Amino acid sequence: MAQDIPIEAKRFKIIREELGKTQSEFAQLLGAGSSTADIERGKKKITGSVVVELLKQFQINPMWLYGTSYNKKLDTSASTSPKVVTLDSNERENMIMVPIKASAGYASNVQDTDWYNELPAFNIPLPQYKEGSYRAFQVKGDSMLPVLQPKEWVMGKAVESMAAANNNRIHVVVTPDSVLVKKLRKTESSREVYLISLNREYPVIEQPVEEITELWEVNSKLSFDLEVREGQEAMISLQEGLESLREEIKKIKSYN
Structure with missing residues (x-):
């Protein structure tokens, strides 16, 4: 039975043919050895470094x-995808960690590979x-x-464009001069979005979309604070009260 060729190998071949390159010429351009023949046959996986080169040289998404996307190319001026990724020794993409002290530098070094290599990085085997690119950011301040x-870590999945962003979800929003963790709310206009703090003491920020360089949807967090706080105690009490109410309703129904 013939081996099924994976979609990435098929699309890799399409790119090469559209560029009018031979397998050896394309391999040389991408730093992929002497030929791309094994990649196109599905016998060799596309390495992370080759994926990076496809993005850098030809804007391939x-x-x-x-x-997982219908958009073949990324307009890097409009894209909110990560501009730099780093790889481990096995050619797997790292999850870069951006501590509070590095957040200001992160915003101004979004395309500096050397600067990124100085940041801590790891992988989570879950x-x-x-699927996708992930990055970890440390929370600054009490606005959320x-x-x-404060000082907890959030893990965010890369969002390729504002159009692909999920409304009313917490995101890490990167602009040329800041890294913000906020709830993102889209507006009727595609030119700006609202960045909302969960702490009501902070005002809503009206953010021009054209200034957003990266966007990460938060899907998890890492916390070292396990204390039950006042608000959480109230929520637990409310949940216990609801459970008690459900039990009472069950008893009443059993009498009917």
Whole structure:
């Protein structure tokens, strides 16, 4: 039975043919050895470094390459995808960690590979982190209380464009001069979005979309604070009260 060729290999071949390159010429351009023949036959996986080169040289969207997006190319001026990724020794993409002290530098170094290599990085071997690019950011300040405590870490999945962003979800929003963790709310106009703090003491920020360089949807957090706080105690008490009410309703129904 013939081996099924994966979609990334098929699309890799399409790119090469559209560029009018031979297999050896394309391999040389991408730093992929002497030929791309094994990649196109599905016998050799496309390495992370080759994916990066496809993005840098030809604006090929990695999500399109692997069949998870209809957008073949990324307009890097409009894209909110990560501009730099780093790889481990096994050619797997790292989850870069951006501590509070590095957040100002992060905003101004979004395309500096050397600067990124100085940041700590790791991998989480869980299925929730297998698809897409992820990055970890440390929370600064108390604007997202009570959900996010100061100095906690949030893990965000890369969002390729504002159009692909999920409305009313917490995101890490990167602009040329800041890294913000906020609830993102889209407006009727595509030119700006509202960035909302969960702490009511902070005002809503009206953010021009054209200034957003990266966007990460938060899907999890890492916390070292396990204390039950006043608001949480109230929520627990409310949940217990609701459970008690359900039991009473069941008893009443049993008498009917």
